[in-house]
Amino acid sequence: MKRHLLESADLDRADATLVLDTAAQIDQALAGREVKKLPTLRGRTVVNLFYEDSTRTRISFELAAKRLSADVINFSAKGSSVSKGESLKDTALTLEAMGSDAIVVRHGASGAPHRLANWVRGSVVNAGDGTHEHPTQALLDAYTIRRRLGRLAGVRVAIVGDVLHSRVARSNVWLLHTLGAEVTVVAPPTLLPVGVGTWPVEVSYDLDAVLPKADVVMMLRVQGERMNASYFPSAREYSRRYGLDGRRMAALGDEAIVMHPGPMNRGMEIAAEVADSVRSTIVEQVGNGVSVRMAVLYLLLGGRSE
Amino acid sequence: MTSYLIKGAKPLGGGPADVLITDGRIAAIGDSLSATGAEVIEAGGLIALPGLVDLHTHLREPGREDAETVETGSRAAALGGFTAVHAMANTDPVADTAGVVEQVWRLGGQAGLVDVVPVGAVTVGLAGERLAELGAMADSAARVRVFSDDGHCVSDPALMRRALEYVKAFDGVVAQHAEEPRLTAGAQMHEGDRSARLGLTGWPAAAEEAIIARDVLLAGHVGARLHVCHVSTAGSVELLRWAKSRGVQVTAEVTPHHLLLTDACAESYDPVFKVNPPLRTDEDVAALRRGLADGTIDAVATDHAPHAVEDKESEWAQARPGMLGLEQALAVVVETMVETGLLDWQGVADRMSMRPAAIGRLAGHGRPLAPGEPANLLLLDPAARVTVDPAALASRSRNSPYAGRELPGRVVATFLRGTPTVLDGKAVR
Numbered sequence: 141m142k143r144h145l146l147e148s149a150d151l152d153r154a155d156a157t158l159v160l161d162t163a164a165q166i167d168q169a170l171a172g173r174e175v176k177k178l179p180t181l182r183g184r185t186v187v188n189l190f191y192e193d194s195t196r197t198r199i200s201f202e203l204a205a206k207r208l209s210a211d212v213i214n215f216s217a218k219g220s221s222v223s224k225g226e227s228l229k230d231t232a233l234t235l236e237a238m239g240s241d242a243i244v245v246r247h248g249a250s251g252a253p254h255r256l257a258n259w260v261r262g263s264v265v266n267a268g269d270g271t272h273e274h275p276t277q278a279l280l281d282a283y284t285i286r287r288r289l290g291r292l293a294g295v296r297v298a299i300v301g302d303v304l305h306s307r308v309a310r311s312n313v314w315l316l317h318t319l320g321a322e323v324t325v326v327a328p329p330t331l332l333p334v335g336v337g338t339w340p341v342e343v344s345y346d347l348d349a350v351l352p353k354a355d356v357v358m359m360l361r362v363q364g365e366r367m368n369a370s371y372f373p374s375a376r377e378y379s380r381r382y383g384l385d386g387r388r389m390a391a392l393g394d395e396a397i398v399m400h401p402g403p404m405n406r407g408m409e410i411a412a413e414v415a416d417s418v419r420s421t422i423v424e425q426v427g428n429g430v431s432v433r434m435a436v437l438y439l440l441l442g443g444r445s446e
Numbered sequence: 447m448t449s450y451l452i453k454g455a456k457p458l459g460g461g462p463a464d465v466l467i468t469d470g471r472i473a474a475i476g477d478s479l480s481a482t483g484a485e486v487i488e489a490g491g492l493i494a495l496p497g498l499v500d501l502h503t504h505l506r507e508p509g510r511e512d513a514e515t516v517e518t519g520s521r522a523a524a525l526g527g528f529t530a531v532h533a534m535a536n537t538d539p540v541a542d543t544a545g546v547v548e549q550v551w552r553l554g555g556q557a558g559l560v561d562v563v564p565v566g567a568v569t570v571g572l573a574g575e576r577l578a579e580l581g582a583m584a585d586s587a588a589r590v591r592v593f594s595d596d597g598h599c600v601s602d603p604a605l606m607r608r609a610l611e612y613v614k615a616f617d618g619v620v621a622q623h624a625e626e627p628r629l630t631a632g633a634q635m636h637e638g639d640r641s642a643r644l645g646l647t648g649w650p651a652a653a654e655e656a657i658i659a660r661d662v663l664l665a666g667h668v669g670a671r672l673h674v675c676h677v678s679t680a681g682s683v684e685l686l687r688w689a690k691s692r693g694v695q696v697t698a699e700v701t702p703h704h705l706l707l708t709d710a711c712a713e714s715y716d717p718v719f720k721v722n723p724p725l726r727t728d729e730d731v732a733a734l735r736r737g738l739a740d741g742t743i744d745a746v747a748t749d750h751a752p753h754a755v756e757d758k759e760s761e762w763a764q765a766r767p768g769m770l771g772l773e774q775a776l777a778v779v780v781e782t783m784v785e786t787g788l789l790d791w792q793g794v795a796d797r798m799s800m801r802p803a804a805i806g807r808l809a810g811h812g813r814p815l816a817p818g819e820p821a822n823l824l825l826l827d828p829a830a831r832v833t834v835d836p837a838a839l840a841s842r843s844r845n846s847p848y849a850g851r852e853l854p855g856r857v858v859a860t861f862l863r864g865t866p867t868v869l870d871g872k873a874v875r
């Protein structure tokens with residue numbers, strides 16, 4: 141593993157597989173245990189530096205670090221010195237001076253974790269940067285697919301929705317490609333980036349044409365505000381053309397699964413009956429997120445203390 | 447006034463000759479000149495060029511003296527071989543009145559290192575709503591001839607038309623920052639393969655080209671002069687070529703950084719490479735070089751844009767756009783245009799001195815190296831190779847995109863009306 145986890149685009153197959161295998165070992169080690177805790181990172185400090193509200197991601201990282209016995213500091217940028225104009229660099233240097241070994245950063249600006257990595261000696265984990273990447277989400281998605289379907293190579297994955305603004309989509313595209321899956325992105329043309337043609341994916345505007353061939357359907361959150369900027373005419377039209385409802389779910393193959401990174405807009409991109417169906421891995425993804433983030437922290441930090 | 451005898455320099459890269467400077471003018475050019483009392487400058491192997499003229503410089507004074515002042519920017523310009531720079535209007539206060547342009551002009555005179563030629567804002571406060579007092583600025587001591595809202599596009603087509611028409615009365619020119627604002631809301635970098643991957647909001651080439659297309663039609667319609675700032679795309683070059691072929695009075699500039707760098711620089715997320723218009727693709731760079739070589743693009747202009755450390759040492763999206771350019775402009779042109787065989791030294795003089803001086807209507811600059819002409823010139827060592835160290839720059843800011851890069855050529859001396867502003871590669875003050 142490299143020192144940082146900044147983007148899934150720079151994970152090679154061996155590194156990515158190592159994370160997934162390590163997560164599986166952690167799951168096995170903790171299965172049936174009453175105290176879900178390993179001593180691996182005792183004495184190490186992990187800082188959660190969150191410039192955006194994301195309770196679920198923060199809690200997931202917090203739990204992961206605590207289960208590895210690390211000390212955890214939650215540093216919310218809101219209401220702190222940061223909101224009073226302190227720069228990212230000054231914040232980074234302060235956290236480092238306090239002895240942080242890893243900084244888990246969520247930031248609204250694409251590339252913020254890359255900047256941070258220039259300024260600190262410890263590890264930086266990207267917990268979502270702007271519209272760029274969210275690599276641990278992709279890793280937990282890959283882990284979930286592998287557990288459900290037993291493999292990743294050759295698995296056909298449809299990623300559906302606001303690809304343009306989605307860091308989850310970008311991370312999944314690169315990671316799934318690296319791991320041998322076949323990815324199709326499905327969206328109205330307005331929600332695909334110019335340049336998507338250079339990605340290692342198929343592109344489709346037609347969800348109904350893609351569903352029967354998909355082993356995995358990954359629905360992306362679509363923000364209603366997008367319609368104000370004319371990305372689509374109305375929430376209703378979006379839902380009709382690109383939402384996953386019961387009728388569309390019936391077109392899926394028997395083994396196919398439905399994923400969503402959360403939080404969901406029920407009734408917008410995904411119908412309640414789909415989200416709550418047996419095909420849905422949404423709750424499972426949350427649990428797997430903790431194991432995968434434990435694996436990431438372990439691999440980034442664990443090796444260096446011994 | 448001291449006389450100077452420059453021995454053995456090669457005017458415009460031609461055969462070696464001696465150049466005698468007296469009373470601020472070139473007194474003679476020839477073989478084995480001698481002059482009693484003249485200070486001799488040994489210039490064997492050096493190339494003599496007319497002093498460079500920049501159509502597009504941000505000197506930041508008044509308002510952001512922490513980033514640059516007229517004096518520090520003038521020093522950077524002199525070290526780059528410039529003898530005149532056009533100071534852009536987006537200061538604080540905006541240079542939209544005779545009072546502000548005269549202030550900048552006076553500061554330039556006090557620094558005395560280059561002629562600082564103020565650019566006047568087209569609209570009051572650069573707000574794009576109503577014309578600033580263009581005539582008052584033209585009639586002021588600063589004699590403004592170039593008007594620009596640079597940093598902002600004059601996007602209202604009716605207002606742009608009126609501005610183009612109005613400045614005809616005093617032979618002015620509107621220099622347009624071509625950027626359709628609705629197409630570039632939140633834009634961070636060139637829109638293409640790399641922006642798709644980096645998750646940075648795209649700045650489409652069409653947002654520049656749409657404005658250029660509109661403006662050349664307007665300029666043709668009203669018979670006015672239009673200048674296009676920092677052309678950055680292959681499509682823009684095509685539009686300019688078409689407009690010129692139709693007889694439209696349009697001129698255009700390209701920056702050194704758009705001749706050398708591409709959007710690949712954004713992959714580092716280092717905001718030193720954030721600039722507006724953004725760095726484009728290899729194909730655009732090639733088209734810009736060709737356009738400059740064939741004269742479709744008239745001039746190289748630096749868009750020298752100093753920024754304080756805190757405005758660049760940040761996240762990409764939070765950083766201010768712009769990069770330093772004055773001190774490395776000639777070196778970048780040597781690398782991208784001369785060493786590639788696209789321009790000879792005569793061509794460099796034309797694109798960096800003659801044509802920009804003509805566009806700005808500067809009488810004393812951009813003149814041939816000939817007896818009787820004002821002694822505005824520079825001496826370049828074309829064999830030198832210099833690794834750019836931002837800490838060593840004369841600019842008050844450090845945001846050079848060329849940090850650590852080795853570039854060809856070194857300005858050894860610059861003369862402004864016969865007085866050296868740079869000698870032995872160092873500013874005289």
Ligand SMILES: [Zn+2]
Nearest residue numbers: 596597623675
């Ligand atoms: Zn501009």
